Amino acid sequence: MTRMTGGQALxxxxxxxxxxxIFGLPGVQxxxxxxxxxxxxxxxxxxxxxxxxxxxxxxxGYAQSTGKVGAFAVVPGPGVLNTTAALSTSLAANVPVLCVxxxxxxxxxxxxxxxxxxxxxxxxILRGLTKWADRIDHPTDAPGKVAEAFRQLRTGxxxxxxxxxxxxxxxxxxxxxxxxxxxxxxxxxxxxDAVAAAAALLAGAKAPMIFVGSxxxxxGEAVRNLAEMLQAxxxxxxxxxxxxxxxxxxSLTQFAGHxxxxxxxxxxxxxxxxxxxxxxxxxxxxxxxxxxxxDPVEIRRIGGADVEIVGDAQDIVPALxxxxxxxxxxxxxxxxxxxxxxxxxxxxxEDKLAPQMSWIKVLREALDDDGIxxxxxxQVGYVSRVAMPIYHPRTFLTSGFQGTLGSGLATAIGAKxxxxxxQVLSINGDGGFMYNVQELATAVKxxxxxxxxxxxxxxxxxxxxxxxxxxDNRTIASDLTNPDFVAMAESFGCAAYRAETPExxxxxxxxxFKQTVPTVIEVPFPPTPDPWSVxxxxxxxxx
Numbered sequence: 001m002t003r004m005t006g007g008q009a010l011x012x013x014x015x016x017x018x019x020x021x022i023f024g025l026p027g028v029q030x031x032x033x034x035x036x037x038x039x040x041x042x043x044x045x046x047x048x049x050x051x052x053x054x055x056x057x058x059x060x061g062y063a064q065s066t067g068k069v070g071a072f073a074v075v076p077g078p079g080v081l082n083t084t085a086a087l088s089t090s091l092a093a094n095v096p097v098l099c100v101x102x103x104x105x106x107x108x109x110x111x112x113x114x115x116x117x118x119x120x121x122x123x124x125i126l127r128g129l130t131k132w133a134d135r136i137d138h139p140t141d142a143p144g145k146v147a148e149a150f151r152q153l154r155t156g157x158x159x160x161x162x163x164x165x166x167x168x169x170x171x172x173x174x175x176x177x178x179x180x181x182x183x184x185x186x187x188x189x190x191x192x193d194a195v196a197a198a199a200a201l202l203a204g205a206k207a208p209m210i211f212v213g214s215x216x217x218x219x220g221e222a223v224r225n226l227a228e229m230l231q232a233x234x235x236x237x238x239x240x241x242x243x244x245x246x247x248x249x250x251s252l253t254q255f256a257g258h259x260x261x262x263x264x265x266x267x268x269x270x271x272x273x274x275x276x277x278x279x280x281x282x283x284x285x286x287x288x289x290x291x292x293x294x295d296p297v298e299i300r301r302i303g304g305a306d307v308e309i310v311g312d313a314q315d316i317v318p319a320l321x322x323x324x325x326x327x328x329x330x331x332x333x334x335x336x337x338x339x340x341x342x343x344x345x346x347x348x349x350e351d352k353l354a355p356q357m358s359w360i361k362v363l364r365e366a367l368d369d370d371g372i373x374x375x376x377x378x379q380v381g382y383v384s385r386v387a388m389p390i391y392h393p394r395t396f397l398t399s400g401f402q403g404t405l406g407s408g409l410a411t412a413i414g415a416k417x418x419x420x421x422x423q424v425l426s427i428n429g430d431g432g433f434m435y436n437v438q439e440l441a442t443a444v445k446x447x448x449x450x451x452x453x454x455x456x457x458x459x460x461x462x463x464x465x466x467x468x469x470x471x472d473n474r475t476i477a478s479d480l481t482n483p484d485f486v487a488m489a490e491s492f493g494c495a496a497y498r499a500e501t502p503e504x505x506x507x508x509x510x511x512x513f514k515q516t517v518p519t520v521i522e523v524p525f526p527p528t529p530d531p532w533s534v535x536x537x538x539x540x541x542x543x
Contacts, residue, residue, distance in 0.1 A: 001175040006139035007032030009176045010100070010165060011040055013146035016181040019071045019098070021045045021062065021417065023055035027075035029102030029117060032170035034073075047417060047446060050438040052079045054410045056086030056099070057436065061414030064095045064397050065372055067218065069153050070414065073100040076164065077117030080126065085404050087129040090160040093239055093400035094214045096153045099126065099162035103135065106166040123164060131159035138169055139176050147182060155185045157215075157295040188294070188311040190319050198268070198290045198307045199323035205266035205288075208232040209257065214239035215271015215293055215313050217393045222317040223270065224248065229324055231331045232268070233260060233338055238375075238398045240272060242390035249335040249342075255386035256345045258537040266290065268320075269305075271313050275401075278302050282542035292316050348534075349387050355528045356383040358502040359455075363425065364389055366509035371423035372397060372415050376408035377462075378429035378455050382531045406435025409452055413443050416450040423451070423513050429525075430456040430482050437488070443518035444493040450519070451512045453505075454485050457525040465530060489520035497521045 004012070010033060014022070025048055026034040037046050049055045055072040063070030074083055080101050090097040103122065104115040112120070119125070126133040132152040136145045142165070149161045202208055210232045216223055220243045227234045227250045234244040235257035244251040252260075254276065261281050267274070268290045279302060283289070291305035292313055299308050309316055350357050359380050367373060369391045375381045375398040390396045397415060399407045412426035433454045443450060464478040489496035495515045499505040505523065512519040 001177045003173060003175050004139070005032050005036065005171060005173050006136070006142060006165060007036040007170040008039070009139045009142035009178070010136065010146065010170070011036035011044070012178055013143045014071065014098070014100070015040060015043050016178065017069075017146065017150045018181070019044065019069060021047065022071045022073055022100075023047045023049065023058040023062070023414065024073035024100075025049065025052055025055060025075065025079065027079065027102070029075050029104070029167045030073060030170070032167075033100070033102070033165075047442070049410070049442045051436065052082035053086055054436055054439045054442060056083035056097070057089070057407050057410035058414030058417065059097050060086055060090050060095055060407075061374070061397060061411035062418045063090070063097050064093065064411070065394050065415040066418050067394065069096050069098055069150070071098040071100065075117055076102045076104065076122055077119045079117065080122060081119070084125070084129055086407065087160055089399045089402045089404045089407055091129055091131075092402035093398060094158050095160065096158040097160040098149060098153065099130070099160060101162065101164045102170065103164045103166040105168045106137065109166065126162040126164070129160070130162045131157070133162035133164075136163060136165040136169060139172050139174050142176065143178055151182065151185065155187075157298070187315060190311055190315050191309055192319075194307055194309045195316065195319045195323050198309060199320055199327055201266050201288050201290060201307065202230055202268065202320070202324050203327035203329075205230065205232075207260070207263050208266045208268065209235060209260060209264045211235045211237070211257070211267065211269045211272045211274055211277070212240040212243045213237065213270070213272030216240060216243050216317070217271070219270075219314045219317045220244060220393055222321055225321045226317060226324060229321065229328055229331075231334045233257060233334075236390075237272070237276070238385060238396070238400055241396040242393045245391040246389040247391060249338050252338065252342065253345075253386045255535055255537065256341055258540065259341050259345065262540045268292070270317060273298060273302060275302055280539060281537070282539045284542040287541070346387070349383070352534045353383055353529055353531055355526075356380050356531065357387060359505065359523075360384050360387050362502045362506045362509065363427070366506065366513065367425055368423050370395060371425060372412075372419060374408050374412040374415060374424065374426040375399070376426070376428045376432050377403055377405045378427060378432065379457075379461055379525070379528045379531065380455055381427055383535060384427070386535050406432045408432060410436045410439045412450050412452065413439055413448050416448045417446065426450060426452040428452060428454050429461060430454055430458065430480060430485075431460045440489060440492040440494055440518060440520070447516070448518055449516050451509070451521065452519070453521045453523060455523050455525040456482055456485060457527065458482060461527075465527075469530070485520060485522035493517065495519040499523050
């Protein structure tokens with residue numbers, strides 16, 4: 001046992017579990033924690049931002065792009081509350097983020113005396129936005145509570161967790177035992193009977209499909225092997241994009257997958273809710289569903305499956321490959337057919353959404369195959385979900401179903417900090433960009449050479465279009481007054497450009513990616529066609 005403060009016990013426990021970067025804002029309730037971070041020196045890198053939401057999104061981007069735990073630290077009360085949009089994003093997108101926060105002195109918790117940063121039942125707020133949250137009530141509890149936090153982060157469904165520790169306990173000095181951190185976590189056993197049942201269905205399928213979500217992100221090779229064996233198209237939606245490269249003829253976007261849904265007889269969902277197909281496209285008695293997920297609750301959340309397999313996709317998909325290989329007959333290649341589906345979908349998008357597609361083409365051509373593309377709630381972003389080719393897992397970063405406006409810039413900064421040698425491209429609308437524009441200062445401070453594009457249409461574009469189309473042009477509270485984004489970016493110390501056409505952007509992006517400082521490109525953006533009537537396909541089954 002070693003004598004140390006609670007702050008030191010907390011920091012040493014976190015670093016023992018492999019965290020080497022923490023995004024954080026100091027404050028009085030975290031003084032002893034940040035003192036301990038200072039004393040750790042090179043063992044952990046500390047990145048501070050200009051807003052608590054910024055550090056939480058940076059941790060999200062760091063984790064989503066790596067699969068490692070992204071950690072952030074903020075003061076209690078308003079500090080924690082400022083991070084809740086980002087925490088909800090990590091929860092929705094299944095991203096392993098550790099939130100560390102302080103707390104008012106132990107003896108005052110729950111009394112409502114009006115202590116600095118006191119809010120009612122902070123822990124309940126955190127528990128509502130995380131997989132697990134707890135309080136460290138004494139320095140000697142820190143190693144065990146941190147160990148449990150990392151067990152939650154590294155087993156089962158990856159989602160954020162949170163730890164709070166009162167100010168007085170961070171300062172308290174006592175003898176603390178620091179056991180070695182666990183490095184090997186038990187994974188669920190493979191249900192061989194369920195695998196056999198699934199393999200029988202897949203081997204006998206005439207028109208199988210495979211849907212992959214974030215739960216399949218680490219088993220891409222096995223997914224490809226199974227898909228090729230069955231000649232089954234692989235459909236990736238948002239967090240599943242890139243698990244099978246879009247260069248492979250079997251890899252389709254969810255939008256293209258809709259074309260095949262009506263005739264599918266067996267569908268395998270791996271680490272995916274299968275939400276849109278089940279709830280919007282329709283099902284019937286002729287469709288058999290196999291659902292693989294590490295979270296048994298997710299398997300039954302939307303609807304039951306004919307075969308349910310609870311476990312880690314990294315174990316189950318290879319087992320399915322082996323089981324199907326002994327049963328499936330040789331199947332003729334569907335390359336011509338599926339390439340035709342892709343071509344038809346692309347042509348339709350080019351016809352109906354030509355303005356957005358012209359920008360997406362430029363973005364993809366400028367971005368390296370392993371470059372990281374950070375989605376945002378903007379007209380180009382919406383269409384890119386179904387039109388932007390993605391070639392590697394963890395290179396299409398998204399807020400998932402949470403759809404958090406303003407998440408993009410800070411998420412991209414976190415991703416670039418995690419991958420300094422990769423291109424990172426953040427696309428934004430002018431509305432969302434201003435949510436966290438102050439983090440340009442963070443990017444400059446730490447020399448984070450990402451590229452951020454601002455598509456500036458002077459409005460919350462979706463809202464304005466709805467008001468115009470659905471409410472007889474009675475627009476209200478949807479127009480924006482913008483700064484000169486180029487001048488503003490330069491004032492932060494960024495490189496900055498303006499590109500008014502796709503052709504100008506095509507010339508600008510290669511120069512932007514050569515910069516050694518953050519770069520902002522303003523794109524004045526005229527109104528574009530409504531994407532939703534095109535990219536949200538109708539029910540085509542079980543009518």
